[in-house]
Amino acid sequence: MLKRLAIAAMAVLVWLPTGPAPALAQEGVETAPEIRVTDTPSDTAIRERLEAVLAAIDSVEDIQVSVDQGVVTLAGDVTNARSARELMDIASRVEGVIHVQSRLIEETDVAARLRPATRKFQEMGASALQMLPVALVALLIIAAFWFLGQWAGSRGAWLRRIGLSELASNLGKRIVRMIITGLGVLIALEILDATALVGAMLGVAGVAGIAVGFAFRNIVENYLAGVLLSARNPFDVGDIIEVGAFIGTVVRLTSRDTVLMTRDGNHLRIPNSMIITSAMTNFTRNPLRRLEFSVGVSVDLDLQQARKLGIETLGAMTGILPDPGPQVLVAELGDSTVQLRFLAWINQHDSDFLKARSEAIRQVKAAFDSAGIEMPEPIYRIHLRSPIALTQSDVPAPAPSLPLPDRAAPAPPTSADDVAADYTIDRQVAEDLRSSDEENLLQKT
Template sequence: MVKSLVYAALCVFLWLQGMGNAALAQDSTESAPVIQVTDVPSDAAIGKRLRAVLAALDEGAGIAVDVKQGVVTLRGSVPNARSAREVEGIANRVEGVIHVQSRLTEETDVSARVRPATRKFQEMGTAALQMLPVALVALVVIIVFWLLGQWAGSRGGWLRRIGLSELASNLGKRIVRLCITGLGILIALEILDATALVGAMLGVAGVAGIAVGFAFRNIVENYLAGVLLSARNPFDVGDIIEVGTLGGTVVRLTSRDTVLMTRDGNHLRIPNSIIITSAMTNFTRNPLRRLEFIVGVSVDLDLQKARKLGIETLQALTGILADPGPQVLVAELGDSTVQLRFLAWINQHDSDFLKARSEAIRQVKAAYDEAGIEMPEPIYRIHLRNPAAIDQLTEPSNRQPAAPQQRAAPATPTRAEDVAADNTIDRQVAEELRSSNEENLLSKT
């Protein structure tokens, strides 16, 4: 009985739910607008229009079109899948088409595959022939501006007249040629109506410039340093310079490095970037150069007498200048000696620095020996904690009486040696300049 009641209640519930869904469906049907189709093209009109469109296309010449109730069926062969998609897209855009069924197949014949490419090349050739007069005009413009740039670049004398060096003038002439030629290229692109390429070319040039800058950073640095050196002119051919621990006589300045000849006669190439960023000493710009050396004398000596004798000795030497005159200064008081500092000036055009310094040291020593001025060696004092034990280690038979120390006889001054300027390196530099064809941004002074 209970089961019967439950079953009956369930049936009533399902019936009520079904009635409610039916009512909702009826209401929605009554409330939704009715779609009315008016002025729809007929199948014949759709087919006629689509055939006319396909006949105007190279790929659609042999395609059959069937239209039934707005459904278009395409049959035939096309050169490739891209052409098939294009034909299907055209059919879908025709008014009145509901659906497109494609029965198109791709052609496998070699001639059919090659035909579109051949036709495209023919079109490109025809377009090139049509553009040939304009292209010739653009080419003439480029050639004219290139020749104008060459002419303007060869007239670089005004750059030298305003004070620029040879390397800087060459760089300026190249920039002038590049700017004039670039202007001609821009005008030619404007004639060809291809100015859109300018932005792309500038972008490519910028990226290429960054890449080249990183790849050839050292070369660019050395070139720019060569431009600055040639403009500032800190040295000339034949000058003796020193850069850090490197030194020698200047042979030439190139766009990449500076060539020196060392005192050994070897060629030394220093990158220009190192020279421009390092401390450099030019010993030749000022012909006067001071030599100096240290002499140690006894602490018991009359220093005024030693100084006076040293000055007189230097004044008597060949090559030592009287103005400014030589000096002897007390440099330092040591444990066993007094350090005297000798200073003297020479003219490098007349005297060699090393030979003059060597002769000055030799003559001062000879003068001090003759005057009896002692130049003692360093004295060291040794303190013995147990002298008796050391005496026992030495046998009496082995002890020899110490011989009296004989003082060396004073040396007599010898004749003066040659201190004239040494031109050996200068002759080698001149021979190098005469025999080599390498560029030189410096001129012999």
């Protein structure tokens, strides 16, 4: 027990202050014990440490440092306010600094302002001189791969041998050139240790591709449609096609549009995207073409006799094919007429469609007139709900009768009229192809 009391007394003596007792402001009031700071750096140590740190910074020059009781004062000229803030931040992090005062002055001299930028450009120039041999090697690699791509792109005959069209072959050759050149660029960036630039380039290329795609959407659509048309070959030069409301003879197919020559001899350009997405009729691929027209006859007529006469008339006509032979069908029974539908086939290589149809209508009408077959006009009947009483003065006087002219006998049908194929447009197409130097993807090479 005595031993424990002795240890406690020694501990109290160690913790008691050894200096004189503090004076009391008022009797009976105790003050807080004095706080001592031990092992703090001296002002000289703080100044020397801060001067050594500032000397290690290249952009800091002629900065005076003074320290008094842990308060640091910085004086000198700085290039801008940002540099002043950085210096004060560095000084505040030095051990033992209590407060930092700034007497830094921002330089307004132009030469002083340009000094950091000049130093940076000098460093960049020195670095560029060091990298010059490596950069030359990278440029030589890019040039070599570019020439290799041009050589490989010019050897595109194998693309035609596998069945690709001219436009598709040209697109394939461009893709080959781009792939080979891009491979050379990647190797050059690897040599320059700039592979991180590849990701940035791909990102920029993606954004640029989206922007270009929106800006030139119609051009790209027409180009791709031209590739498909040249690969599928739905028509050739000289074919008569119908696209929507347009009809004409094909002159040429370009990478953007298809040129037709209308029956009026005018050039009609239709975008390729419209042709690839619209219903198209090619009248030339099959040389056989059927013409048709309708004729109204009297309801009192023997329809079998009229059908037989129509078939005989068409069968004896020049240009009408015997196989498949002509047909006459009862199409519709109207109020005052019966509609007969005449069908016949021609060979477009030998006969013109419009001429043959016109001649067929003329000869059928002549045959019906000769046989006395009536083709009446529409009859309208007017029914009055109640009779109207008319006075003698309301009745008009009868018109004087005039002698009717003698009706000439109908001419018998003939078969010597011209129905030969018309090559006017074909000659104009051939002349246009001969005189124009515009690209034509339909011409065989």
